[in-house]
Amino acid sequence: MNSNQLNFAYKVRHALNENLDNLPPSAAEKLASARKIALSRKKKESRLRVFVPQRFFAGQTGHFFSEPLSWLTRMGLAVPLVVLVIGLSSIFRYEQQRHINDTADIDAEVLADELPLSAYLDHGFNAYLAKRGE
Numbered sequence: 069m070n071s072n073q074l075n076f077a078y079k080v081r082h083a084l085n086e087n088l089d090n091l092p093p094s095a096a097e098k099l100a101s102a103r104k105i106a107l108s109r110k111k112k113e114s115r116l117r118v119f120v121p122q123r124f125f126a127g128q129t130g131h132f133f134s135e136p137l138s139w140l141t142r143m144g145l146a147v148p149l150v151v152l153v154i155g156l157s158s159i160f161r162y163e164q165q166r167h168i169n170d171t172a173d174i175d176a177e178v179l180a181d182e183l184p185l186s187a188y189l190d191h192g193f194n195a196y197l198a199k200r201g202e
Contacts, residue, residue, distance in 0.1 A: 174197060187193050
């Protein structure tokens, strides 16, 4: 039952209890028979027990190997994190090495070409070098 249904049931019960003495006998008999029918339809209590694994949240105590296969779930969380860190560090190192290689290529081209000294003083040439170095 949700809270609205439960509140309605309490209100009906309270109203019936207040006016119990004023009810006609036919209404009292109908209510009694409705109660018997409702009690007959009530589900019987089951002795069947079901195992439900309990999850631990922050602040609760528990041991690392207290649950079956708990180490597998911990590895299931740790392995993707380790792979992510290794992947990001590999990407960083690759980009760093690519930047070093690009800078070395530009330096080799500049040193291999015969350029006049005025080319090194030109602001456009410096912008070209800066753009190629990124």
